[in-house]
Amino acid sequence: MNIENTKAQMRKGILELCILSILEKNEAYPSDILNELKASKLIVVEGTLYPLLTRLKNDGLLTYRWEESNSGPPRKYFQLTELGKSFSRELETSWKDLQNAVQKIRAKK
Amino acid sequence: MNKTVTINISGIIFNIDEGAFDKLQGYLHSIKQKFGNTQGGEEILIDIEARIAEIFHEKVTDRKQVIALFDVEEVIAIMGQPEQFEDGDAEANAFNNAKEEQSYYEPERKGPKRFFRDPDSKILGGVSSGIAHYFGVDPVIIRLLFVAVVFFGGSGVIIYLILWAITPEAKTTSEKLQMKGQKVDIDSIRQSVGKEADHLKKKFSHLGEKADQFGRKMDAGKVQGFLGTFLNFIFSIVKLILTFIGKFFGIILIIFGGLFLLSLVASLFGLANVNGLSHIAWNYNSFSIKEVYDFLFLTNYQRIAITIGIGLATGIPILSMLYAGLKILFNIQSPSKGIGAGVTLAWFAGIVLLLVTGLQIGNEFSKEDKVVSEFSLPPSVADTIYITADDSHYPVDAVPYEDNEDFFILKSYEDELYMTSVELDVRENNSDSISISVIQEARGKTYEEAIERAENIEYSYSITDNSIKFNPYFILRRADLYRKQSVKIRVSIPVGKTVYLDKTSGWLIYDITNTTSTRDKYMLGKYWTMTERGLECQHMDMSKEGIRSRKKERRVQPSSKPVTPTLKNTPKTTKQQADTTTTAVITPAEEHEMQPLFPTPFTIIT
Numbered sequence: 001m002n003i004e005n006t007k008a009q010m011r012k013g014i015l016e017l018c019i020l021s022i023l024e025k026n027e028a029y030p031s032d033i034l035n036e037l038k039a040s041k042l043i044v045v046e047g048t049l050y051p052l053l054t055r056l057k058n059d060g061l062l063t064y065r066w067e068e069s070n071s072g073p074p075r076k077y078f079q080l081t082e083l084g085k086s087f088s089r090e091l092e093t094s095w096k097d098l099q100n101a102v103q104k105i106r107a108k109k
Numbered sequence: 110m111n112k113t114v115t116i117n118i119s120g121i122i123f124n125i126d127e128g129a130f131d132k133l134q135g136y137l138h139s140i141k142q143k144f145g146n147t148q149g150g151e152e153i154l155i156d157i158e159a160r161i162a163e164i165f166h167e168k169v170t171d172r173k174q175v176i177a178l179f180d181v182e183e184v185i186a187i188m189g190q191p192e193q194f195e196d197g198d199a200e201a202n203a204f205n206n207a208k209e210e211q212s213y214y215e216p217e218r219k220g221p222k223r224f225f226r227d228p229d230s231k232i233l234g235g236v237s238s239g240i241a242h243y244f245g246v247d248p249v250i251i252r253l254l255f256v257a258v259v260f261f262g263g264s265g266v267i268i269y270l271i272l273w274a275i276t277p278e279a280k281t282t283s284e285k286l287q288m289k290g291q292k293v294d295i296d297s298i299r300q301s302v303g304k305e306a307d308h309l310k311k312k313f314s315h316l317g318e319k320a321d322q323f324g325r326k327m328d329a330g331k332v333q334g335f336l337g338t339f340l341n342f343i344f345s346i347v348k349l350i351l352t353f354i355g356k357f358f359g360i361i362l363i364i365f366g367g368l369f370l371l372s373l374v375a376s377l378f379g380l381a382n383v384n385g386l387s388h389i390a391w392n393y394n395s396f397s398i399k400e401v402y403d404f405l406f407l408t409n410y411q412r413i414a415i416t417i418g419i420g421l422a423t424g425i426p427i428l429s430m431l432y433a434g435l436k437i438l439f440n441i442q443s444p445s446k447g448i449g450a451g452v453t454l455a456w457f458a459g460i461v462l463l464l465v466t467g468l469q470i471g472n473e474f475s476k477e478d479k480v481v482s483e484f485s486l487p488p489s490v491a492d493t494i495y496i497t498a499d500d501s502h503y504p505v506d507a508v509p510y511e512d513n514e515d516f517f518i519l520k521s522y523e524d525e526l527y528m529t530s531v532e533l534d535v536r537e538n539n540s541d542s543i544s545i546s547v548i549q550e551a552r553g554k555t556y557e558e559a560i561e562r563a564e565n566i567e568y569s570y571s572i573t574d575n576s577i578k579f580n581p582y583f584i585l586r587r588a589d590l591y592r593k594q595s596v597k598i599r600v601s602i603p604v605g606k607t608v609y610l611d612k613t614s615g616w617l618i619y620d621i622t623n624t625t626s627t628r629d630k631y632m633l634g635k636y637w638t639m640t641e642r643g644l645e646c647q648h649m650d651m652s653k654e655g656i657r658s659r660k661k662e663r664r665v666q667p668s669s670k671p672v673t674p675t676l677k678n679t680p681k682t683t684k685q686q687a688d689t690t691t692t693a694v695i696t697p698a699e700e701h702e703m704q705p706l707f708p709t710p711f712t713i714i715t
Binding site: 030031044045046047048050051053054055058069071072073074075076 | 119120121140144147149152153156157159160162163165166167187188189190191193194
């Protein structure tokens with residue numbers, strides 16, 4: 001089994017949760033989200049972020065508004081919808097459950 | 110001078126070098142390929158382009174009006190290669206994974222197998238793995254076989270070396286494929302090479318990472334790098350050695366566990382006389398545990414209980430040994446907790462059973478009682494008496510005293526046992542006659558039982574003039590069971606009289622006190638005179654006259670009719686008819702030890 005594959009699988013699930021959590025606090029541009037992820041040591045390339053944001057938006061968890069920028073084209077400013085908020089809370093609970101489970105399993109060894 | 114291209118990204122105009130343009134176009138194309146067909150793919154592309162535009166916009170200044178190649182490269186680094194996009198699109202992933210799985214489950218193409226040594230998985234020379242590939246079994250099994258053969262004869266080493274010498278190593282890819290039995294064609298070669306390439310690539314990228322980290326020591330304070338790798342290497346070597354030792358230990362456990370188990374089973378069921386576990390008598394006989402049982406135990410219940418008890422208490426640890434050995438070697442899984450608890454419980458039950466039955470049996474030995482019978486030689490008989498033992502039942506080459514064991518079964522018959530727990534001691538007597546007391550002891554649950562057993566001991570000796578021949582054994586009826594029966598003889602000599610301890614009396618004597626603290630062994634074959642201080646050794650006159658005179662002394666009385674009172678204790682009334690022509694003075698026997706429920710000591714009546 002390819003370990004890189006497995007690692008990638010793990011991250012994929014977590015990424016959504018992280019994005020939702022970030023946006024829970026304030027609205028943000030994609031690059032802001034990226035910076036915050038990087039600050040928390042979760043490194044993703046930008047190319048990963050955009051498709052994910054788009055999908056979340058298409059699923060109704062996010063909305064955005066256009067913001068004019070002096071340094072280039074207008075940028076999307078994302079925020080959570082109500083659905084997104086509840087989604088985020090539910091994911092957080094699920095995450096805690098998983099954390100406990102893994103901890104217990106590893107502790108047994 | 111360079112040609113520039115004017116492009117429009119996300120509605121913003123940029124001037125870009127021709128070379129840079131090519132690269133950018135390629136990149137965007139690859140992104141479009143990845144996302145073009147997916148849901149919302151258009152939007153993703155738009156977003157990405159907008160971001161690229163943003164980055165480019167920051168780079169353009171008055172000084173630098175054109176996007177160059179390295180700018181594009183930077184953008185690509187920031188945005189990431191399409192392969193690096195971890196997309197959360199489950200459907201697309203499922204599709205991709207399905208394709209992967211399909212190739213994974215594709216059955217391996219079989220071809221003719223050839224026997225090679227496997228250089229990729231070798232401990233010594235790859236012989237075992239080569240064999241394993243050929244037969245399609247786990248290399249570990251083959252290695253174990255080799256080790257086993259090495260132990261039982263050492264030929265394994267030779268075989269291994271021969272195989273090593275004659276078997277070629279699978280070096281080329283096609284050889285490796287043939288070793289594993291895969292068809293050698295383009296596809297399988299490609300697969301195989303691909304695997305190797307992946308492997309190498311990983312190794313190199315790993316190295317690259319390490320070098321990276323080493324270079325950027327400041328990065329987040331992580332100083333893993335070289336030192337870490339080195340330590341890891343050392344640890345893995347140590348781990349390998351320990352694992353090896355562990356496996357070896359596992360083998361030892363299995364071997365010994367098996368041996369112990371066999372001997373336990375054999376001895377428990379009386380199948381064999383296994384030395385060590387069932388051996389209770391030395392030198393001349395060995396008895397199986399079954400015989401010990403018959404002899405020792407009262408009821409069937411006790412016999413069964415002890416058997417089960419021993420079986421559980423020793424069998425379970427032995428089985429655990431075996432199991433631990435197997436687990437170490439073959440890594441079989443631990444059974445459920447329930448089984449472990451159950452087994453421990455069973456072991457405990459075995460111990461408890463042993464304890465309880467042991468206590469019960471011990472109880473049978475708790476009360477001790479004895480029967481004493483006495484006999485006196487009148488003072489006129491002789492000044493010296495000779496003590497010998499009847500050693501006719503012993504093997505010819507047995508040495509008295511040397512081979513004397515206290516608890517010892519000389520002979521074993523259907524319902525009789527000849528036991529050698531007979532001890533003789535010599536003491537001072539206050540009266541002026543030589544007296545012999547025979548004390549028969551036994552044990553039982555109650556005093557009545559003890560006395561009865563003591564009485565049932567059959568012991569005899571014979572007196573000829575001034576020489577006494579004792580039996581070095583007594584006879585015990587099986588029905589009485591072994592309850593620590595023993596016979597003690599006390600020869601009491603007045604001061605001035607002498608006793609000669611014949612060589613054969615070595616079977617009898619036990620720690621006879623003497624003035625020179627001579628050990629029993631060295632007392633044999635000598636004359637000992639009782640003095641106020643105790644027994645003193647007489648240095649005998651070894652001249653011809655001395656010997657002759659001593660010979661004469663041995664036959665003081667002219668009469669030749671031997672006196673053979675056999676002391677047999679019949680319950681309560683113990684009268685003895687002595688057939689003798691010697692004038693004997695009857696002395697009332699002294700009652701040395703008084704116990705309640707004690708038959709009156711008998712006396713000789715002429």
